[in-house]
Amino acid sequence: MTPAARVQAAIEVLDHINECTPAEKALTTWARGARYAGSGDRAAVRDHVFQALRCRRSYAALGGGTDGRALLRGALIEAGVAPETVFTGERHAPAVLDDAELMQGRVPEVGAEQADLPDWLWDRFESAFGSSEAMRSAQVLRQRAPVTLRVNAGLSNVSQAIEILNEDGVAVTRISQCDTALIVAEGARRVAGSRAYREGHVELQDASSQAAMAALDIAPGARVLDYCAGGGGKTLALAARVDATWFAHDANFTRMKDLPDRAHRAGIQVTCLDSDAITTAAPFDLVLCDAPCSGSGTWRRAPEAKWRLTPERLEELRATQLTILENAEQHVAPGGQLVYATCSILLAENDRQVAEFLSRHSAWTLTKQMSWPVTEEGDGFFLACLTKAG
Structure with missing residues (x-):
């Protein structure tokens, strides 16, 4: 595929995403119908699509619209490439820009549009970090994440x-x-x-997630439960440095299907528990709750999420997070630790959740709280260690 043909393919995928098709599904559907596309072509189209999703508002301003053609025109303008050199209509390139399209487009407005965030989220970013740090974080989220x-x-x-x-x-x-x-x-x-x-x-594994797990104090021989394990990456990170007894649980048990093989490959033994088995295995010296969250610290990896998050959905997530903490704290041994973690940079999911939990439970004290901002090296991450009275 020519570079211009890759742009046209990305336009078509973005138009499907605009019709509420998830990005991964839209890309997979395109790839299945484009047998001529090699691995390099598929990777290039994917890069175009995800970058357009990261920068949706600013590209829409520059390109004069939210459809695929406008977003990719905006991407070219930001990159300093004249759109007319790509929109030629030749050899599967995008059709030539018409007069109306050429008249559209403007510089993104300072604030939420420039930051590529919804207005309501930009307000929360500013109140949490201040204008300069909020913009710095938002600009990093516009970039591709490191591997x-x-x-x-x-x-x-x-x-x-x-x-x-x-x-x-x-x-x-x-x-x-x-x-x-x-x-x-x-x-x-x-x-x-x-x-x-x-x-x-x-x-x-992301660097901030690694740093957070390295910050945990776990005694040799401790019994540790990863309560929201998912694929088990944090369990494996902890087990690589401490000789302890490891357990993993997830509300969706199938998320842990690859964990036994990953643990075996890493030379680690992890026992996967369903909800009933947790009560039998408890108590634990440490229970880690890497709770479901907005993922705001990882939006450059999953840029759709920042456009789909609403104030109502954020409140639903906060309720889920508190429920998880309420359930998990029952399985912690006296003197043990409850660790709350998110890959969010929103205060509503981090500091305020810890304060809410402590206001309800006098037997618990906050012994450590750390946060990692979004940077070129790592995602945003939050960690709080709570200790139960002995």
Whole structure:
């Protein structure tokens, strides 16, 4: 495919997304119908689509509309490329821009439009961080997220992992945020097939998430439950550095289907528990609740989420988070820890939730609270450690 044909394909995918088709489904449907597209073509179209979703408001302003043609025209203008050189109508390129399209478009307004956020969210960003930090965070969320690896300290050190990755054409750089974290500089699509990944020397995990798990104090031999485990990445990160007894649970048990294989590859034993089994296995010395959230710290990876979040949905998430904490605290042993974590940067899901929980439970005290802003190296993340009276 020519570069212009890739733009046209992205336009078509974006138009399907505008009709409420999830981005991944829209991309998969296009790829199935485009047998001529190679892996490089599919990757390029995906990049166009996701960047347009990250920058939807500013591209719409520049391009003069919210349909696929306008968004990609806005993307070209921001990149300093004359849209007329791409919208030629030749060899599957987008059709030539008409006079009406050429007359449309303007500079994005300062504030929510420039930040590529809904108005109501921009107000919350500003109130939480101040104008300059709010804009800095929003601008980072407009960029593509890094591919980050965690070195499994139980199997190899960082230097050894780098050497093994290099053998398979994966170039990485170290990150100051966490000593087990590596950013992939070249060969990201080779990671899953690399020996380092297949043999458990590295796992895919964001740097902030790694740093948060490294900040937890876990005594050797402790009984630890990952209450909202999902794929189990945080359990594996913790188990790589502490010799303890590990348990994992998720309300949707199928989310943990790959965890046994991942744990085996990493040389770790994890017991997966359903809801009934938790009561039998309790109490635990530490219960980690990486709660469902808006994902605002990870929106550059899933940009659809910031456009679909509403004030009403945020309140639903807050209710779910508090319910999870209420349920999880019952399984913590006296003197044990309840750890609340989110990949959100919104105060409503972080500081305020901790304060709400403490106001209801006098037996608990806050012993540690940390947050990681969105940066070029890592996603936004929040962590609070609560200790139960002995």
